[in-house]
Amino acid sequence: MHIVVCIKQVPDSAQIRVHPVTNTIMRQGVPTIINPYDLFSLEEAMRWRDKLGGEVTVLTMGPPSAADSLRKALTYGADRAVLLTDRFFAGSDTLATSYALSAALAKIGEAFGAPDIVFTGKQTIDGDTAQVGPGIAKRLDLKQLTYVSRIVDVDLTSRSIVAERRAEGGVQVLMTQLPALVTMLEGTNEIRRGSLDDALRAARADVVVWSAADAGISDLQKCGLRGSPTVVKRVFAPPPRSEKAELVETHGRAPAESADALIDIIFARAPGVEADLAKSVSGF
Amino acid sequence: MSNAPASPQAGGGRASMKKELPERFKSYRHVWVFVELERGHVHSVSWELMGEGRKLADKLGVELAAVVMGGVDAGVREAAQESFAYGADVAYVVENPVLADYRNETYSKALTDLVNTHKPEILLLGATTLGRDLAGSVATTLLTGLTADCTELDVDADKSLAATRPTFGGSLLCTIYTLNFRPQMATVRPRVMQMPRRQDGRDGRIVPFDVDLREDDIITKLLRFVPDRDSNKSNLAYADIVVSGGMGLQSAENYQLVRQLASVLGAEYGCSRPLVQKGWVPAERQIGQTGKTIRPKLYIAAGISGAIQHRVGVDGADMIVAINTDRNAPIFDFAHLGIVTDAVRFLPALTEAFRKRLSPHSKDRLAG
Numbered sequence: 247m248h249i250v251v252c253i254k255q256v257p258d259s260a261q262i263r264v265h266p267v268t269n270t271i272m273r274q275g276v277p278t279i280i281n282p283y284d285l286f287s288l289e290e291a292m293r294w295r296d297k298l299g300g301e302v303t304v305l306t307m308g309p310p311s312a313a314d315s316l317r318k319a320l321t322y323g324a325d326r327a328v329l330l331t332d333r334f335f336a337g338s339d340t341l342a343t344s345y346a347l348s349a350a351l352a353k354i355g356e357a358f359g360a361p362d363i364v365f366t367g368k369q370t371i372d373g374d375t376a377q378v379g380p381g382i383a384k385r386l387d388l389k390q391l392t393y394v395s396r397i398v399d400v401d402l403t404s405r406s407i408v409a410e411r412r413a414e415g416g417v418q419v420l421m422t423q424l425p426a427l428v429t430m431l432e433g434t435n436e437i438r439r440g441s442l443d444d445a446l447r448a449a450r451a452d453v454v455v456w457s458a459a460d461a462g463i464s465d466l467q468k469c470g471l472r473g474s475p476t477v478v479k480r481v482f483a484p485p486p487r488s489e490k491a492e493l494v495e496t497h498g499r500a501p502a503e504s505a506d507a508l509i510d511i512i513f514a515r516a517p518g519v520e521a522d523l524a525k526s527v528s529g530f
Numbered sequence: 531m532s533n534a535p536a537s538p539q540a541g542g543g544r545a546s547m548k549k550e551l552p553e554r555f556k557s558y559r560h561v562w563v564f565v566e567l568e569r570g571h572v573h574s575v576s577w578e579l580m581g582e583g584r585k586l587a588d589k590l591g592v593e594l595a596a597v598v599m600g601g602v603d604a605g606v607r608e609a610a611q612e613s614f615a616y617g618a619d620v621a622y623v624v625e626n627p628v629l630a631d632y633r634n635e636t637y638s639k640a641l642t643d644l645v646n647t648h649k650p651e652i653l654l655l656g657a658t659t660l661g662r663d664l665a666g667s668v669a670t671t672l673l674t675g676l677t678a679d680c681t682e683l684d685v686d687a688d689k690s691l692a693a694t695r696p697t698f699g700g701s702l703l704c705t706i707y708t709l710n711f712r713p714q715m716a717t718v719r720p721r722v723m724q725m726p727r728r729q730d731g732r733d734g735r736i737v738p739f740d741v742d743l744r745e746d747d748i749i750t751k752l753l754r755f756v757p758d759r760d761s762n763k764s765n766l767a768y769a770d771i772v773v774s775g776g777m778g779l780q781s782a783e784n785y786q787l788v789r790q791l792a793s794v795l796g797a798e799y800g801c802s803r804p805l806v807q808k809g810w811v812p813a814e815r816q817i818g819q820t821g822k823t824i825r826p827k828l829y830i831a832a833g834i835s836g837a838i839q840h841r842v843g844v845d846g847a848d849m850i851v852a853i854n855t856d857r858n859a860p861i862f863d864f865a866h867l868g869i870v871t872d873a874v875r876f877l878p879a880l881t882e883a884f885r886k887r888l889s890p891h892s893k894d895r896l897a898g
């Protein structure tokens with residue numbers, strides 16, 4: 247079985263700072279990580295490889311430095327890493343990203359065997375759109391299984407997959423055909439530590455590096471900024487609320503007294519809340 | 531995987547090169563809202579979007595249409611009728627047995643066909659599991675732009691959709707346009723937009739639409755649907771009062787203080803992200819950019835610093851009350867009321883004070 251996991255290298259946004267004057271993002275020195283949501287998909291991919299045999303390829307599109315994340319994925323236990331990198335990809339939105347990744351996936355199919363399952367993360371922490379997975383599925387005509395909480399079964403003979411998918415108000419148990427695109431829900435598994443062997447292998451491994459041309463992309467109009475129907479016109483910091491919070495005095499008061507004072511102000515400023523509470527009490 | 535710009539300048543430069551809308555898109559008109567109907571129940575995000583869609587349609591001077599699809603006799607007609615009460619002028623209804631349950635294959639085909647036939651300029655969907663699953667497929671098939679998780683929608687002087695969303699973990703907002711493609715697609719998370727007032731008796735036109743789908747041709751099968759046990763489900767997003775706790779509580783045990791206050795108030799309880807990461811509180815209770823968005827009448831935040839990622843989830847609250855030892859904590863920049871004190875000591879006192887006032891014997895102390 248061949249499984250491909252698409253991952254993204256993202257800035258560790260806990261450490262992103264915004265320049266107070268220009269409002270631009272200060273990326274310098276911000277460490278990068280594998281998008282945390284991708285790790286649930288990577289682990290799931292490796293579990294099914296371990297169970298059924300085969301290989302896991304990790305694929306990313308990004309700057310040359312994104313090779314770091316691919317190497318990290320190899321230390322976790324992935325078998326092969328492909329980096330799609332080209333200046334033509336800069337500024338891609340979700341549509342252009344799914345175009346480029348789909349081309350690379352097709353190329354991976356030619357070079358290393360057609361994937362039975364393609365995983366992506368449920369969403370990223372920096373873009374947070376959850377749209378690239380569905381985009382890839384549509385372009386490559388893969389059956390789409392998003393928000394999967396559990397893959398129940400993969401049957402390579404009948405080429406079927408059964409998965410539990412989180413839906414509004416419940417869980418759908420779906421059966422469909424391979425090849426499929428799966429995005430895993432967070433918290434569904436825990437990424438393994440990876441063995442010492444994996445670490446040694448990762449250190450020596452060659453990351454396959456492809457340009458747009460290498461991936462067989464001939465129409466550069468579909469890539470990067472030019473291939474992105476969406477345009478970002480303005481970036482700005484959210485406006486602060488005009489008035490500061492009214493602070494309840496605590497000085498020299500017991501907590502019970504401050505609590506009463508706070509409730510008085512809440513009820514004075516939000517009479518609706520008091521009325522609701524009164525109703526719910528008399529309802530008993 | 532990003533709608534975010536490589537650099538803010540990059541987008542700006544290109545936007546200024548705007549060409550005229552290609553001829554084939556000029557006939558695209560009207561604003562559509564996809565109405566999410568599952569198991570006879572319309573997700574309230576659809577009506578929230580209807581309210582927003584109404585404003586856009588009025589600004590553009592066009593009609594607002596609801597798109598309702600589902601199985602035969604599955605509540606599609608009823609939902610269409612209801613959409614008029616929430617502001618729709620037209621409802622496109624697609625009834626077909628294969629649409630009884632949501633499946634990407636069938637729904638994306640039906641919606642794509644409908645768009646290609648009736649050509650809307652704007653198409654809005656809820657950013658739910660269903661909406662996100664569907665929107666990505668449809669936008670890719672139509673090769674148009676999609677802006678996810680918008681917090682604000684507006685139309686510009688040139689009549690294009692201005693979709694604003696947080697970027698980079700919520701520390702900045704950006705406004706995104708789909709200039710040369712139609713429809714302009716956007717998703718919005720539940721509770722981000724206000725629920726519009728229902729106008730009973732308001733009527734509209736129903737336009738049935740047939741889609742060529744037969745069960746035999748569909749590969750994906752729904753084997754079972756396992757409904758969530760209600761007891762397990764939090765109603766956080768729609769609660770009138772929410773009490774939540776953050777790292778200032780210092781331990782999982784102290785989080786009980788939040789639950790106790792919530793219980794006295796008949797409120798839902800929530801938390802900031804680190805408490806979920808520590809395993810103190812289940813993930814469905816997280817409030818913020820990567821958790822739930824809430825719009826309660828009263829939000830009480832204990833020991834929460836008020837990071838931007840938390841703030842975007844609570845900005846819709848009518849009244850925010852912050853309890854924090856640090857008088858310079860960012861939460862006091864957007865809370866309405868605050869108290870600078872130790873939450874671990876203060877919460878039990880607050881719970882007790884509310885309990886006293888709410889006990890039936892002291893009803894006279896309450897209005898109503």
Ligand SMILES: Cc1cc2nc3c(=O)[nH]c(=O)nc-3n(C[C@H](O)[C@H](O)[C@H](O)COP(=O)(O)OP(=O)(O)OC[C@H]3O[C@@H](n4cnc5c(N)ncnc54)[C@H](O)[C@@H]3O)c2cc1C
Nearest residue numbers: 699776777778802803818819820821833834835855856873
């Ligand atoms: C991509 C991304 C997405 C995120 N999404 C979310 C999200 O959805 N929701 C979310 O909440 N966070 C989110 N975060 C995390 C967010 O940036 C903050 O780190 C988090 O909200 C901080 O939680 P906190 O306020 O509980 O903890 P802290 O920031 O540690 O603040 C603790 C506060 O408690 C106060 N305090 C300390 N002791 C006491 C006491 N005894 N009594 C009262 N107050 C006390 C302190 O003064 C401080 O203000 C996200 C981060 C990233 C990078």
